[in-house]
Amino acid sequence: MSPFMIGIISLVVFLVLMLGRMPIAISLGIVGVCGFAAIVNPNAALRLVASDIYNVFASYTLSVVGMFVLMGFLAFHAGLGKKLYGIAHRLLAHVPGGLAMSSVFACTIFGAVCGSNPATTATIGSIAIPEMKKYGYDNALATGSIAAAGGIGAMIPPSVIFIIYGTATEQSVSKLFLAGIIPGLLLALIYMITIWILVKRNPDLAPQQVSVETELIGKTGNVGGLLEVALVFVLSLGGLFAGWFTPTEAGAIGAMGIFVITFMRKQITWNGIAMALRDTTRTTAMIMFLIAGATIFSHLIAVSRIPFELATAVGGLALPNFVILLIVMVIYLILGTFLDTIPCILLTIPIFYPVVVDRLGNDPIWFGVLILMVSAVGVITPPVGINVYVVKGIAKDIPIETIFKGIFPFFIAGILACVLMIIFPQIAVFLPNLMMG
Amino acid sequence: MNKIKSQVTKISKFLDLIGGYFYVALMLVVVFNVIMRSVFSKPFIGTVEIVELFSAVGVGLTISYCAILGEHISIDFILEKFPERFQKLVMTIGYLLSLSFLGTASWMIFQYGDSARINGRVTPTMGIAYHPFVYIIAFGFFVFFLVSLVQMFESYGRRVQK
Numbered sequence: 001m002s003p004f005m006i007g008i009i010s011l012v013v014f015l016v017l018m019l020g021r022m023p024i025a026i027s028l029g030i031v032g033v034c035g036f037a038a039i040v041n042p043n044a045a046l047r048l049v050a051s052d053i054y055n056v057f058a059s060y061t062l063s064v065v066g067m068f069v070l071m072g073f074l075a076f077h078a079g080l081g082k083k084l085y086g087i088a089h090r091l092l093a094h095v096p097g098g099l100a101m102s103s104v105f106a107c108t109i110f111g112a113v114c115g116s117n118p119a120t121t122a123t124i125g126s127i128a129i130p131e132m133k134k135y136g137y138d139n140a141l142a143t144g145s146i147a148a149a150g151g152i153g154a155m156i157p158p159s160v161i162f163i164i165y166g167t168a169t170e171q172s173v174s175k176l177f178l179a180g181i182i183p184g185l186l187l188a189l190i191y192m193i194t195i196w197i198l199v200k201r202n203p204d205l206a207p208q209q210v211s212v213e214t215e216l217i218g219k220t221g222n223v224g225g226l227l228e229v230a231l232v233f234v235l236s237l238g239g240l241f242a243g244w245f246t247p248t249e250a251g252a253i254g255a256m257g258i259f260v261i262t263f264m265r266k267q268i269t270w271n272g273i274a275m276a277l278r279d280t281t282r283t284t285a286m287i288m289f290l291i292a293g294a295t296i297f298s299h300l301i302a303v304s305r306i307p308f309e310l311a312t313a314v315g316g317l318a319l320p321n322f323v324i325l326l327i328v329m330v331i332y333l334i335l336g337t338f339l340d341t342i343p344c345i346l347l348t349i350p351i352f353y354p355v356v357v358d359r360l361g362n363d364p365i366w367f368g369v370l371i372l373m374v375s376a377v378g379v380i381t382p383p384v385g386i387n388v389y390v391v392k393g394i395a396k397d398i399p400i401e402t403i404f405k406g407i408f409p410f411f412i413a414g415i416l417a418c419v420l421m422i423i424f425p426q427i428a429v430f431l432p433n434l435m436m437g
Numbered sequence: 438m439n440k441i442k443s444q445v446t447k448i449s450k451f452l453d454l455i456g457g458y459f460y461v462a463l464m465l466v467v468v469f470n471v472i473m474r475s476v477f478s479k480p481f482i483g484t485v486e487i488v489e490l491f492s493a494v495g496v497g498l499t500i501s502y503c504a505i506l507g508e509h510i511s512i513d514f515i516l517e518k519f520p521e522r523f524q525k526l527v528m529t530i531g532y533l534l535s536l537s538f539l540g541t542a543s544w545m546i547f548q549y550g551d552s553a554r555i556n557g558r559v560t561p562t563m564g565i566a567y568h569p570f571v572y573i574i575a576f577g578f579f580v581f582f583l584v585s586l587v588q589m590f591e592s593y594g595r596r597v598q599k
Contacts, residue, residue, distance in 0.1 A: 021516045022531040023509035030538045049542050050549035053578075054571060058493035060485050066460050066495065067467070245471065248488060252467035277457040281499040282508045284460070288496045289509065340510050383514060 003039045007304025010035035014297070024343045025286075028293035035300040048296055056292040060248060061167050066284040067251025068158045071236075071258055072114040073279040075229070077272035078262035081110045081123035083226050089131075097199035097206045100141055101192045103128040104149040108188040111153010113233065116283070117341075117379055121150030121390040129395050138205040139398045141198060144380075144406020147387040148191055148414065151376035154341065155184035155369070157237055158254070161341055163247065164291065165368045168298075168349045169357075172365075173247045174240050175432040179365045183373055183428050187417045194413040228265075232257030241435060287342060294346035307354040314355050321360050325422050328352055329374050336378020340386065344375060362425075369428040370421050377414035380407040438594065442587045448580055449502040456498030463491040483563040490560070490570045497574030501581040504588075525593070532589035539585055543578035550575060 010031045017027040029049070037045035056062060075081075088102035088109075095101065103124055111120040125146040132142035154161055157177035166173040199206045236254035239245040245253065262268040268276075301307065314324060331352075335344045348371075357364045379387045388403050395403075421427055466487050474480040503509060516524055550571030558567045 017531065017534070018512055019515045020527045020531050021511050021513045022535060023504075023511045025509055026535045026538050029542070030534055033538070033541075046541065046545055047549075050545040053542060053546060054493065054549060054574060057496045057574060058489040058570075060489050060492075063463065063488050063492040066492065067464060070460060070464065244475075249467055249471050252464045253471060255464050256468045277460065278453070280460060281453055281457050281495070282503045282506055285456075285496050285499040285503040286508045286510065289500055289503075338512060338514075343510060 001038075003304045004306060004309055006035055006038050007301065007306045010300055010304070011306075024339075025289040025293035028290075028297040028343075028347070032293070032296035032298075032300045036296070036303060039300070039303045048299060052295045052299070053292045056295055057288055059167070061173075062163070062288065062291065064163055064173070064247040064251045065160055065287055066280060067248060067255050068160055068163070069116075069283050069287075070276065070280040071158070071251060071255040072116055072119070073276040073283075074255060074258045074262060074268065074273070075110075075113045076116075076119050076123060076279075077276045078258070078268040080113065080226070080229060080262075080267075081106070081120070082127055084110045085124055085127045087226065095196075096203070097141075097195040099128065099132045099135060099137060100145040100195045100199075100206065103132070103146050104152075104188055104191045104195070107146065107149035108152045108156060108184065111150065112156035112158070112184075113229070114153060117150050117154055117387060118390045120153050121146060121387045122394060124150070125391055125394045129391070132206075136207045138406075139395075140402050140406030141195070141205045142406070143391045143395055143398055143403040144408070144410055145191065145195060147380050147385070147391045147403060147407050148410035149188070150387045150390065151379040152184055152188050152191070155180040155187065155372050155376060157181065158247075158251065159372070160287065161345060161372055161375070162368065164287070164342060165345055165349065165372070167291075168294075168346065169353055169364055169368070171368065172436070174243075175365050175436055176368050177237065178241060178432040178435060179369045179428045180372065182431055183369050183417070183421060186420070186427060187373065187376060187414065190413045190417050191410055194409050198409055228261045229258060232261065290343055290346060294343070297347070298350040301350040307351055310351065311355045311359040315359055321362070322422060324360060325356070325362070325370075328356060329370070329418055329422070332371055332374040333378060333381060336375055337381045337383060337385070341372075341375040341378065344378070345371060363429055365432060366421075366425045366428045370418065373414075373418050373421055377411060377418065380411060380414075438587070438590055442591065445580070445583045445587050446505055449505050449584060452498040452577065452580060453502035456495045459491045459495035459498065463488055463495065466491070483560070486560040486563055486565065490565065490567075494570055494573050497577035500577050501584050504581055504584045528592060529589070532585060532592070535585050536582060536589070539578055539582040543575050543582055546571060546578060547575035 014027055014031040017031065018024055033045045033049055036048060085102065085106040088105040092098040092102045092105060106128070107120055107124045110124060111117070114120050128146060129142050157180060159177065159180060162176040162180060163173055165171070166176050232254060236250045236257065239253070240247060240250035332344065332348070335348065356362050356367050379385060382388070382404055385407070388400065388407060391403055392398070392400050466481070466484060470481040470484040516527060550568045553571055554568035559565060560567070
């Protein structure tokens with residue numbers, strides 16, 4: 001049997017195992033080892049297991065994952081999400097649909113610090129949804145805006161997914177971080193415009209406006225400490241962009257800075273620190289094991305020559321680049337309906353990257369941002385749409401159908417943002433080209 | 438079975454706690470190096486090696502507790518739509534395959550550590566031996582194997598009781 005056929009059969013077996021409830025990291029590992037053994041030889045495949053797992057776990061480049069995850073969970077357990085919502089509320093609550101816009105704003109900023117889609121959605125959602133309900137907001141708008149905005153933070157640095165993409169494709173993490181800023185803010189702006197249009201067309205969706213701007217601040221406590229946290233954030237990422245720190249150093253400084261500030265201001269308790277550490281260990285272990293499984297799998301993909309055959313086939317098609325990119329985007333959206341962002345990216349990069357970047361000559365940084373933006377839309381796409389279920393967990397009295405109805409306008413807006421990214425790649429590459437050449 | 442489960446959970450939780458300390462130590466080492474380099478122009482030589490070793494041990498020790506908490510991503514909404522007998526069959530096959538992978542991984546990583554010990558492999562700058570760290574990862578996978586074994590019996594028992 002040809003290596004290509006073994007590769008295709010392995011992909012099918014992987015899908016079957018994954019859909020049969022086996023942890024994705026283990027499915028990738030098993031299929032990778034067996035396929036590699038069939039193409040190369042069993043001894044080499046077994047040695048691959050040990051070396052790949054050790055090399056991923058002991059990777060200096062990937063050690064940044066734990067640092068940024070720790071930084072995010074410290075911010076989460078220190079209650080910084082609440083404070084950010086307070087600020088957003090002050091800025092936007094008085095405009096039509098302002099509470100929903102405040103949620104988008106707070107999700108974007110807190111998501112950047114926190115880095116976790118579900119944690120961002122849960123934190124901001126648990127404060128914002130009751131507030132929107134109090135002011136008579138339509139349930140679909142209230143829940144849909146939170147579910148959609150919860151995915152934006154992954155695009156704004158520091159983003160664990162960019163780190164994974166950068167490591168897998170040997171691209172600069174600093175460039176990727178810079179490249180994500182404008183598209184992330186653009187997506188947030190498009191979501192806010194969507195809310196404004198929805199409310200303008202049907203004012204019943206957000207019937208009452210908040211007249212007392214500071215009303216919520218009393219509930220969320222004072223916003224002290226945010227300035228210092230913002231400074232830590234600027235120092236950590238600024239140092240990274242300026243080339244003073246490696247990504248791991250930027251992450252460690254960020255985590256240490258947030259720990260010191262929140263601890264000295266008594267915003268985080270010992271229990272909160274323990275919780276942050278526990279959340280960090282389990283999240284990082286999950287991500288690193290997934291990367292280890294995907295690394296074994298990527299060796300199989302490489303020896304099976306699937307990317308080469310696919311690139312040759314695509315090269316033979318007389319389709320313009322734009323159409324091929326749209327097809328790739330649709331594939332990512334379909335995968336995103338049942339697959340979480342990190343495994344989706346780890347699984348597809350060895351297959352699509354050589355086609356889109358090496359064969360079609362697209363910018364690798366731009367492609368990374370594009371697939372992350374598609375994934376940000378994927379977190380609200382049924383049937384999985386993880387953020388929808390997180391919102392359902394907070395708003396137990398609102399039917400899941402209402403939440404899915406609520407995300408529909410944001411889904412369309414997200415697709416529009418992705419198409420804009422394909423037509424104008426400068427949206428992503430402008431900032432890294434300007435600052436890093 | 439409950440006694441075994443409780444012991445395996447205790448071990449995993451303990452390993453998770455130790456792993457958490459490695460993350461904190463990693464953060465402190467990196468920050469210390471940045472301060473030494475930026476303020477005193479004397480970088481802490483060997484930081485990269487320590488970060489790599491601590492990261493490897495941190496992940497290796499915490500991987501089994503992550504499994505106890507059900508944090509390793511899997512897709513269950515499709516299997517849930519099938520009859521219970523079919524679900525049981527698929528899950529048993531899945532657990533057996535997982536056990537074979539985790540057992541193999543643990544053994545192969547142990548062998549990898551043995552090879553590092555026999556060949557006297559050490560880190561280039563500080564001369565720290567690799568093999569103890571590799572053995573710790575192998576142990577972490579062995580505990581992960583035990584966790585999956587307990588989960589398989591538990592899932593089987595629960596379904597039979599139904």
